[in-house]
Amino acid sequence: MSPETVLSVTGLSKSFRAVKAVRDVSFSIPRGKTFGLVGESGSGKSTTARLVLRLVEPTAGSISFRGKDLAGLSSGDLRAERRHMQMIFQDPFGSLNPRMSVRDTLVEPQVVHGIGTPAEQLKTAERLLAEVSMPRAALDRYPHEFSGGQRQRIAIARALATNPEMIVADEPVSALDVSVQAQVLNLMRDLQDRHGTTMLFISHDLRVVQFMCDEIGVMYLGEIVEQGPRDRIYGAPAHPYTQALLASAPGKAGGQRARLKGEIPSAHAVPSGCAFRTRCPHAFERCTVEKPAMRAIGGGQKAACHLLDAAAAA
């Protein structure tokens, strides 16, 4: 692993009883970059985030963070490592303690990780509030006194309180109206530029992912089916699922919506061969019996589809 790689995930899988939520997922994120996960709901994005955060235990696979294998860490070391990996979720109400003032919300993570003196902790809290463009007067107020966008700003400030190397953001703007969503996205990019934070960014909104991410993994039924730099994924999608996803988005020229048949199958019963075959407009016999391998197709892009073998052979 290169020293510039902050997070590296290899062969990560997670089953909840019969539900195969995440299957053999691998990716890595260089320092200061944002890796995005997109896909329909139920495709395993949040479970991947929770695995990376070690909120759930993987069934298989390894996670290396800052050069350390997270699975090998004692619970004490893992807690210490948490300082360097913080999170932001869709619903800041769920992640902010309603009975904690904004001051305590921003001071607490510093206390937990033993950062600074009480006076310094308070100073940091004030600086963080300013960084997310909230007035100092907010310190003495409580989460319910703020709008959704302001609560998300507070959640971002809290995530920054330990000066983490990496932030995992799961649908951070999905609950916000577009005008406020734009404010929060700008803020996240500014802070990332300023602090050089590495980011795992999850959204079902293709426009938001395109705006935020350097590299993107497209998930379907627990797997990454295509991965690559943003401009390749959006400009030259190679996997039929990525193509269908992009073509389904509203606002495409001429209102030509692609009709992807059916719905994502249950993670209880993943189809044999290529998991996408039940909805793929190009499926052929081989797709039922043989699982397509991930194949590099140049420019850092790779995808798992039998059609790419044919293209490579031709």
Added chain:
Amino acid sequence: MTAHIAPLAADPVSPNIERRTVLAVENLGLSLRNADGLLPIVTDVSFSIREGEAVALVGESGCGKSITASAIMGIAPDNSVITGTITLNGKVISGLSPKDRRKLCGRHMGFIFQEPMTALHPTLSIGRQMTDTLRHNLGLGQAEATNRAAELLDRVGIPRARDILKGYVHELSGGMRQRVMIALAISCGPSLIIADEPTTALDVTIQAQVLDLLDDMRREMNLAMLFITHDLEVVGDFCEKAVVMYAGDVVERGLSADVVQAPAHPYARGLIDAVPAHDDGRTRLTPILGTVPPVGQWPEGCRFAPRCNRADDQCRARPALERHGPTDARCWHPLETMA
């Protein structure tokens, strides 16, 4: 027929055919009566929908879209005070008794909501809910109603319709529930469909399927459709006209192509600029500063003024909704448009 709402520019779909107006909403206002008096929620909303036409009601949350729909459907909260006129198929319905209103609405209006679980009964089978509606509104017998229900489910793309009739809503996926809602909405042959954020909770792939289905239904049945959404990109694809709301007001109204591509109102422009575009590779977005003021805290004059970079002294007076270029906008200093 009420026709003093100026017709918009030529109909892009069928320019030569005179289309009947199905719904006309004129100067609709809705206030809620509470201990302190009247709280205005919606003021002066006017638009009309012709047969076969989809009109979008767009805006961020809290601007009054759903409550406008509820006033049209006759299900506004009991403490509502409603002003203005609502006309359905040439008949003024805003003054009707709740009972007459319900009778008319069951037959002539169909509803589709964002969350079908709130509109569909959780413990009644899907078949029972559909046949009850068909029997009640169309006077069909049980066997006939069951056949018709199965046909409807089939028509909205639900496989194994007979089995699904015996099932319950919670057994279905979000997309399938929405199809059941659509089947119910069209079941009595309505002339108007009101769809309140029908695809907001769905994945883009399923959203595309449901929008296609609604579009097919509109064409096939020549339906007038009021389509409520916060997503301007959906509007451009799916609706002929758009009505943009902000803080209880209509701020812009016109053909959706004009509203989406060349809006005159700064709020409409702001909504468009705030969305990350598909391919522009910008490193910053252009947000609208601040937030939508809650009801009861609207500023005097132009309600958008505290967030508007064109605001000046004149904006302390309330602007009227007037024609500027191709669209109508409620603004003293509308943006220059190409037309």
